[in-house]
Amino acid sequence: MSLSPLLAVPPRLDDQLCFAVYSTMLALNKIYRRLLKPLGLTYPQYLVMLVLWEQDGLTVSQIGERLFLDSATLTPLLKRLAAQGVLERQRAQRDERQVLIHLTESGRQLGELAKGIPACVGEATGCSLDEVVRLRESLVQLRNALARAD
Template sequence: MKTAATKPSKTKAPQTLDEQLCFALYSTGLALNKVYRKLLGPLGLTYPQYLAMLVLWERDGITVSEIGERLFLDSATLTPLLKRMQTAGLITRTRALDDERQVIIALTQEGRALKAKARTVPADLVCAAECSIDEMVSLKHQLESLRGSLAKNA
């Protein structure tokens, strides 16, 4: 439980655009997407497709809802993305035999092979960010903590 001593005063809350946490996160996200666009372009992937591929490279043959849980996306957002990935030959989409409402997403041979081509992307991002691995890990943990707090209070 937060006390008055740890809770920021409303009169001292950020007022200008440049003082807003939301704007810092938003503009950083835009810059991050530009870097990823450059890194992923040669692989033929968009950033959301790359995230879906990361999930599938960890665990192949999972449902759309499982991918959505990992990426914090709903199936209405994922379905068009996955259809484009299927058209590109990276995945297959099949109905589950025991429950036809579920769609199983599996990597194709081409989708599995793409993992080797994408192996340098994380290191290339660290170089683009111009910070150490330790700094990146620390920032990631801080953002995960912030995400958890915001999710609890949403």
């Protein structure tokens, strides 16, 4: 389908892909906010912790690559998590410009408490596991296409 007929009509909010993604993220954030409150985490902090629960001892730049965040955005998040006692920031011995991020015992325990969150979010979607997997795959394809177009 050509986009040219669509260009003749003033854009409508409800027809915009960006608004569908944005408003869905707002709704998803509400679910996460409720689930993460007992853990004392915000959604961005949870994403950082997910990366570290998967692989501990990463550099700030490695975490940033996984989360598509620059160090200026990530550093304050890491400092707050360190102040909460769930991770430690240490200068690398080989290169003091690099900061390594390690979970504390408290951070590892938090991971155990967070294990049920994906199932709760999945249930909130009202979708089957197959539908969630297909939707995630479509969103990853969209993200990658947009990154290539940038």
